[in-house]
Amino acid sequence: MNIGIIGVGRIGKVHTESISKYVKDVKIKSVYNFIWDDATVEWANSMGLTERCDDYHQILQDPDIDAVLICTSTDTHAKISLEAIEANKHIFCEKPVDHDIKQIIAVKNALDGKNIKYQVGFNRRFDANYRAIRVAIEDDKVGKIYLMTITSRDPAPPSIDYIKVSGGLYLDMAIHDFDMVRYLSGEEVVEVYAAGSVLIDKAIGAEGDIDTSIVTLKLASGALAVIDNSRKSVYGYDQRAEVFGSKGSVMIGNNTKSSIVMSNDSGVTKEKPLHFFLERYMLAYAEEIQAFIHAVKSDTPTPVTITDGLNAVIIAKAAQLSYRENRPVALQEIMP
Amino acid sequence: MNIGIIGVGRIGKVHTESISKYVKDVKIKSVYNFIWDDATVEWANSMGLTERCDDYHQILQDPDIDAVLICTSTDTHAKISLEAIEANKHIFCEKPVDHDIKQIIAVKNALDGKNIKYQVGFNRRFDANYRAIRVAIEDDKVGKIYLMTITSRDPAPPSIDYIKVSGGLYLDMAIHDFDMVRYLSGEEVVEVYAAGSVLIDKAIGAEGDIDTSIVTLKLASGALAVIDNSRKSVYGYDQRAEVFGSKGSVMIGNNTKSSIVMSNDSGVTKEKPLHFFLERYMLAYAEEIQAFIHAVKSDTPTPVTITDGLNAVIIAKAAQLSYRENRPVALQEIMP
Amino acid sequence: MNIGIIGVGRIGKVHTESISKYVKDVKIKSVYNFIWDDATVEWANSMGLTERCDDYHQILQDPDIDAVLICTSTDTHAKISLEAIEANKHIFCEKPVDHDIKQIIAVKNALDGKNIKYQVGFNRRFDANYRAIRVAIEDDKVGKIYLMTITSRDPAPPSIDYIKVSGGLYLDMAIHDFDMVRYLSGEEVVEVYAAGSVLIDKAIGAEGDIDTSIVTLKLASGALAVIDNSRKSVYGYDQRAEVFGSKGSVMIGNNTKSSIVMSNDSGVTKEKPLHFFLERYMLAYAEEIQAFIHAVKSDTPTPVTITDGLNAVIIAKAAQLSYRENRPVALQEIMP
Amino acid sequence: MNIGIIGVGRIGKVHTESISKYVKDVKIKSVYNFIWDDATVEWANSMGLTERCDDYHQILQDPDIDAVLICTSTDTHAKISLEAIEANKHIFCEKPVDHDIKQIIAVKNALDGKNIKYQVGFNRRFDANYRAIRVAIEDDKVGKIYLMTITSRDPAPPSIDYIKVSGGLYLDMAIHDFDMVRYLSGEEVVEVYAAGSVLIDKAIGAEGDIDTSIVTLKLASGALAVIDNSRKSVYGYDQRAEVFGSKGSVMIGNNTKSSIVMSNDSGVTKEKPLHFFLERYMLAYAEEIQAFIHAVKSDTPTPVTITDGLNAVIIAKAAQLSYRENRPVALQEIMP
Missing domain, CATH: 3.30.360.10 (Dihydrodipicolinate Reductase; domain 2)
Known part of the structure; x- marks a missing residue:
């Protein structure tokens, strides 16, 4: 199973590191960031992440990628979620899904009837x-x-x-x-x-x-x-x-x-x-991603749903x- | 220094016992209760309290009594407080002083300009x-x-x-x-x-x-x-x-x-x-009475005032x- | 019940104060100390102890005294214990009874067959x-x-x-x-x-x-x-x-x-x-004396015996x- | 860096699992066990360990293996240690090195003058x-x-x-x-x-x-x-x-x-x-192996030496x- 990470600011880095340390049977195939400054490039190299992009659509369009982690700033979560649903990717989205309830409901509606796993990042x-x-x-x-x-x-x-x-x-x-x-x-x-x-x-x-x-x-x-x-x-x-x-x-x-x-x-x-x-919460971050991977692989519901994110x-x-x-x-x- | 205890229900008994166990240099001269049933009489005997009355005015009128503890039901606290102030006794009054703010203010006003110590029973x-x-x-x-x-x-x-x-x-x-x-x-x-x-x-x-x-x-x-x-x-x-x-x-x-x-x-x-x-709070009950006795004896303010009771x-x-x-x-x- | 306290150094003072504070139904009738310096006299006055002696035999010979607390230096415990047994007083003796096992056994033997309560000061x-x-x-x-x-x-x-x-x-x-x-x-x-x-x-x-x-x-x-x-x-x-x-x-x-x-x-x-x-151990000191008084009054065994002291x-x-x-x-x- | 694990009983399994979970930059190239029963084979497969032997000399003779973990029964630790030293492998040896002090000293002497890292398994x-x-x-x-x-x-x-x-x-x-x-x-x-x-x-x-x-x-x-x-x-x-x-x-x-x-x-x-x-001690097991790897890679002393094992x-x-x-x-x- 391959994943793409969309956004490697603070929380994106946390997930990347915790996945590479604790999560088996999943490969971070590609990483997006809005700006690749020297420090971020260096960090990516140290993590062995060679496939990097500054347009996350590349990740969404990659047929080898099964799931994405949305770790960008909150104002982009809903938009990228909708695009990722369109692209038929499973989605782990950081909290909050959006500041605007209507946007979250739009994501919720877009998920309806699709077998896409969607998990919100309530790590606790x-x-x-x-x-x-x-x-x-x-x-x-x-x-x-x-x-x-x-x-x-x-x-x-x-x-x-x-x-x-x-x-x-x-x-x-x-x-x-x-x-x-x-x-x-x-x-x-x-x-x-x-x-x-x-x-x-x-x-x-x-x-x-x-x-x-x-x-x-x-x-x-x-x-x-x-x-x-x-x-x-x-x-x-x-x-x-x-x-x-x-x-x-x-x-x-x-x-x-x-x-x-x-x-x-x-x-x-x-x-x-x-x-x-x-x-x-280092271990909790690892466990939440493992739970997401498990839900995708076993085709079972994610433990934190879009409704949890909405409520x-x-x-x-x-x-x-x-x-x-x-x-x-x-x-x-x-x-x- | 002699005191009278007005009301020996649950909290009145607590004060009586804690005084006789821990508080020096004070004598419980007289005790009032509304009804002296057998159990209460037996308890009073066991405490060596022989001067008992069923009219608390006897206590208020006793020139040998310096201070009173008002431990009756809440609805009588303000009335007895006012009478005790009139009788020039120092007063320890159980909480709350009254359910009616006006009544408490009446007590507060009655204390104005008099050198009467008034302490409210906030034991904590x-x-x-x-x-x-x-x-x-x-x-x-x-x-x-x-x-x-x-x-x-x-x-x-x-x-x-x-x-x-x-x-x-x-x-x-x-x-x-x-x-x-x-x-x-x-x-x-x-x-x-x-x-x-x-x-x-x-x-x-x-x-x-x-x-x-x-x-x-x-x-x-x-x-x-x-x-x-x-x-x-x-x-x-x-x-x-x-x-x-x-x-x-x-x-x-x-x-x-x-x-x-x-x-x-x-x-x-x-x-x-x-x-x-x-x-x-057994020790706290003893300490609050000791503090009251101390305030009376040293003519210093009580640590819990009528204003504290009011607020x-x-x-x-x-x-x-x-x-x-x-x-x-x-x-x-x-x-x- | 009247008691005499033999020795009011540090531990003798502890017992005196704890008795006057916590122990009912017992009166400290007389107090012995080897030397009555000003500080000790002042302390005794503050405790209301007016009957003082510098010969403990006065206490042992006082027919109104039922029991003694031996709180002198360890080297005198056994000797005073033996004299107190002779005088038919109940005895509370501080630990250790003696540094010499033979002396303790002598006390133990002297107690044999007598209805004298003997308690050793293991406060814990x-x-x-x-x-x-x-x-x-x-x-x-x-x-x-x-x-x-x-x-x-x-x-x-x-x-x-x-x-x-x-x-x-x-x-x-x-x-x-x-x-x-x-x-x-x-x-x-x-x-x-x-x-x-x-x-x-x-x-x-x-x-x-x-x-x-x-x-x-x-x-x-x-x-x-x-x-x-x-x-x-x-x-x-x-x-x-x-x-x-x-x-x-x-x-x-x-x-x-x-x-x-x-x-x-x-x-x-x-x-x-x-x-x-x-x-x-302030409360434990009070409780051990209460236990001793209780044993005397109820004619039951003391909770810490001469054998406990010996062993x-x-x-x-x-x-x-x-x-x-x-x-x-x-x-x-x-x-x- | 490649390692071989000699013995995959209880503690050998612990090290294998902790290495594959927590320790980077090291590969378990080969695994020895005295008997490969079905359960052990199944476990090895689940860990992705395909290079298996029932003669640990194969591991010692493998020029691609830099270091070995000796996790066999205690009576073989010294013997295998000596052979591994002879084969110029770095060694992590489980505790105790031997029940016989002379054997431990023999290992200690064999290490003298050689730049072989030797660490004893005191995980705490x-x-x-x-x-x-x-x-x-x-x-x-x-x-x-x-x-x-x-x-x-x-x-x-x-x-x-x-x-x-x-x-x-x-x-x-x-x-x-x-x-x-x-x-x-x-x-x-x-x-x-x-x-x-x-x-x-x-x-x-x-x-x-x-x-x-x-x-x-x-x-x-x-x-x-x-x-x-x-x-x-x-x-x-x-x-x-x-x-x-x-x-x-x-x-x-x-x-x-x-x-x-x-x-x-x-x-x-x-x-x-x-x-x-x-x-x-799961995390401690991982840390001790990481420390061993670090000592080998950085050519610094191991934190637990043969002298620690001996003493x-x-x-x-x-x-x-x-x-x-x-x-x-x-x-x-x-x-x-």
Whole structure:
């Protein structure tokens, strides 16, 4: 099986490296990037990627390529998805599929009736911690869900240039947490209330974005969920979650490089959490691509569908509206 | 120094026992209860309390009594407070001071210009865990506060009879958490959004109350806080908190009877949290009374004032209104 | 019930304070000390102890005194014990009963046939952590015992003056751990191998003592135990234990003032263990005296007998000999 | 770079799989096994290993093979090592190099003056936890070492057939821990005292072996170390260590599949440790082979030398003798 990678910015590089390190029985045949600067060429050489192009249509038209990974900037995801569907390629598309719900629905409609595998890049679904919660819930260890809490804090804010095109904290960052609420609970969200604040960097606020947030979500069953987000955690990437129900609570904490604990005059100290998503989710990135390859090869459904991609964006849009108007927003308002 | 205890129901007994066990230099001279049934008489005898009355005015009129503890049902707190102020007694009053803000303000006004010590029973302020967070914040270990999270779950709901007179989850249970937000942050709350649900017992819902809740609070500085409450946690009283800011995060966990950890085929297991408030806060109850006695003896301010009592109730009322109307409520709406 | 306290040095003060704070229904009628300097007089006044003597025979001869606490220096324990037995007083005696096994046996023999309660001051038996291990073993949670490990490290070495009269690390410090091996396992020790080293302070070595040690103990069942001791742990009093057997392992860790955890750029830090035995075992000291009072009042056996005191010293003597001759020593060699 | 793998029993398979999964720039050219039964052939096919032989001399004589991994039974390690040295191959040899010290010295002598890389399979040196301790010590976080404790317990004893040829607990199992004492401390061991017991399975005792052990080790500096071993831990592979010194303590705990913690009526439960060495040390196996490849390619010393292999066996032999004669044994007694 041959794949093409469309876009080798940060996340495209992650997938390329994780595939070449961990994923068997698949070959990266061709790689596209918008601009091939020296550093990117050098990186591609170091990965043994000799077939390079600056027009991704070459990849879409290559009959030897079975599947593509869309890792370009968000504003191109839907367009390339539609073209790739047209070209009959299986598609792994990074999150979010688009900032515009109509565009995502267009992709969803284009997939209808075609046997094309489409997977959205919600990598946390493939992480051992979150999966352990999901398994516990499936095994009825939690009982009826009462409350969920998700903590998701980045070590440092992205550049203001990135903030400008990011779609804002809810579409860019919290979207993973919105997907986790759906994934862990197995339920749909019906209403959202988002409180946001600019506490870290006024420049973020100047772009109309926020850097600190608490979102309350009401689920279909009446269960309540809350997500706290921050763009700046000095101790590293903070990725915790708890689901609490009638039979008890399951929670996950942060991962560290080692289990070392030092006791000295300053206290009893563990390592900081792994620094950021690359360190923290390296294995999850590999597993999500393996799951995609598996779905293609075995002709089974992908574990993260276009509907999952759509619903997370709907929640994010509802959170945006809620923050802007300072009122709870029912998801029905957002759905087209 | 002599004190009188007005009301020896559950919390009155707690104070009586904790005083006789831990608090020096103070004598419980007289005890009032509405009804002296056999069990209560027997308990009083076991505590060596021989001066008993069924009219608390006897205590208020006793010139040998310096201070009173008001531990009766909430609907009598304000009335007895006013009478005790009139009688020139120092007052420790259980939370909440009243369900009606006007009544609390009446007490506040009555205290004006008098040198009467008045302390409200927010026992968690005297607990080693919460205090450690407060001290860390005062020592600027957290920096600028970004987010606060408080988890507060009871092991089991109270009786429906109690629910009926409790004032509801926000005035009865979350009020401690509202006070903790103010105590830990050192800030005032400006707006509240409360999401509630009935997931544990429909009978609670039939009384117009909820058993599960997430409250988002906006603080004056722009910092955000969230409180999750449940009336039923099968693993016991869950009392956690975190304050996260520009310099890091401080969090507190649950206390256990011992530090034992058992490793066997089922996993690696610690003890459950201490069961409920009596076990968990026994030392805090003693410390709060010691602090009250100290304030009286040294003629210094009490550490929890009538204003603290008032402001927590204002937040609770705002949360009630927010829940009922499903919209964020500014505290200004509630303040008279 | 009236008691007299013989010796109010460090440990005598601990018992006095813990009794006046926590122990009901007992009165400290009289207190002896060898020298009443100003500080000790002041302390006694602050505790309300007005009946003071510098001849402990006054206490022994006082017909109103039911029981005595022997808290003088170790070399006087046996002599005073014998006199107190003669005087028909119940006796709580600090550890070790004596450095000389024959003296302990003399006390044991003097107790024979008399209804005098005699309890030795092994306070850890009354601590919630160690007790939780004991209870787990009694409840057969551990199964057949395979291995035990005890870590016991002091925050700082005592003065060289104290070292000189201490009897050495095994009789002074590890004796608690030897008792814990017997208490936790419910078994007798049959052989000991002690490896010692002087790594902290050469002055300790100059007195023929050691400051660092590992003792291996073989129990009657074939189970093995190991104790590691150090006179200097910069992070405070380190008091851990594990018992491992066919059904699993139970272990206890250190206690802290609060459960606070701080996450910042330096890592994720808990508090240091409580500093030393006063902080760590305050409640255990109260409980051991309560247990002694209870045994006297209810005429039931004391929970720590003269035989327990004897056997711990036998192990300590065996460890001393083992260290000196660098060979395993069977306890039979030591027993008279 | 081409390698040959000599022996594909359990550990040979581990290396084969870990190389093909994680190690780049090296090709497994040829594989030897004593018997090629159907299962082994099938496994080799699944790994794409088509060049197979039942005479390892074919591998040694292959001029295209640069290095060999010796993964046969222990009694053949030295013989094959000598032949491989003769054939000028670089060598990775599984632990222990031999049960007979003279044989190991013969290998050591044969290496003298030749530029052949020789690495012994002490995989724990490449594990993140142990390495974190080593790094902390190198960074002088521990100060002068006082005490070391190592806990190493297998989930279940091997078969009696394996016990018979294993060389006993000290040469087979504790040898890793002996190496860890040297690796972590950076010191040599000078004396050993071993206490052993048969508590798990009498059949192990019938073979002259033990299943439970405590070994005390004296290091050159006077620091003391202790290792506790058990062949049966119902909660899984228990791999902990602590190094304690003048500046504090560093300790490592067990690893788990995820960080999930479940709180329910039974307590607060984490996952068991990873089951056994395959799960626990998978990444360490990959890293040790990568380190070997790196040493060969860069012509730098291997991180685990024949001297490391020799010294661990000397300690194991001293422990055996100590256990048999129940006395401390100086390593000088064992050295030839």
